[in-house]
Amino acid sequence: MNIMVNKKSGRDVIVRKLKARMQFMNMNPRTLAARSNVGRSFVYDILNGKSKNPTSAKLSAICKELRVPLSYLMNHEDGDVDYEEYVHIKPIFDQSDRPQVILHKLFFKPYDSDNEDFCFYKMPDDSMEASISCSNIMILQKEKDTDNKIYSGIYMVQDHINTVIRRVEPVIGEDKINVIADNHKYNRYVVERKNLKIIAKVLFCIKKI
Structure with missing residues (x-):
């Protein structure tokens, strides 16, 4: 089935929303076309406002890849999410099978x-x-300055052997740090402050429910 979008205002809405969502998903036209299996010319024609009657099947394929319903592109209302208010967060290391993490600017x-x-x-x-x-x-x-005073909390730390996530607690009256694994199957130990590098502080974690 073809979708009629002859009016320029209708095409403008689709183009604007499509570009906003692509930017939000950090996806270029070539990648979107390949993942949606719709052909580059189809995507470029829509983005350039040249496609007057795009098929619903191809638009649905694009929307599926962009993780929005087809109604998102076709709705002319202005109550849409402002994707410019969101920021992509990068992984600290290049882990395999890493997810995509996006936070609103208000978080910062x-x-x-x-x-x-x-x-x-x-x-x-x-x-x-x-x-x-x-x-x-x-x-x-x-951590910008790894020589700063350490406060109790959960951090990514590096000792002379490993880089790990651990709870750290300063030893009162000494220049030493307790390095603690909350799981009691793992060892806890005390290390000289100069021998422990603080890489980053854990602010919160996203748990599965």
Whole structure:
């Protein structure tokens, strides 16, 4: 079935919403066409306002890849999500099978930091059960000055052996740090402050329900 969008205003709505959603999903026309299996010319014609009667099947394929209903493109109302208000968060390491993490800009307001200072990490093991489960996604804030005073909390740390997620607690009266795994199957230990590198602080994690 073909969808009639002869009016310029109707085409403009589709183009505007399509571009906004593509930017939000960090997807270019070539990638969208390949993943939707609709052909590059179809995507480029829509983006350039040249397609007057696109088929609903192809538009639906595009919407499926962009994770929005077909009605999103066809709705002329202005009550849409402003995708420019959202930021893509990058992984701290290039983990395989990494998800896509997107946060609203309001998230960053309480923190005296730029968007680039935030990243995410997928918990690789059960060492922090039950606080953080294996495969939970954590939002981290990178440490700019690793020599700063450490406060109790959960951090990504690096000692002379590994880079891990651990709870750290300063030893009162000494220049030492308790490095604690919440899962009691894993060892806790004390390390000299100078031998522990703080990479990032864990702000919160996204748990599966």
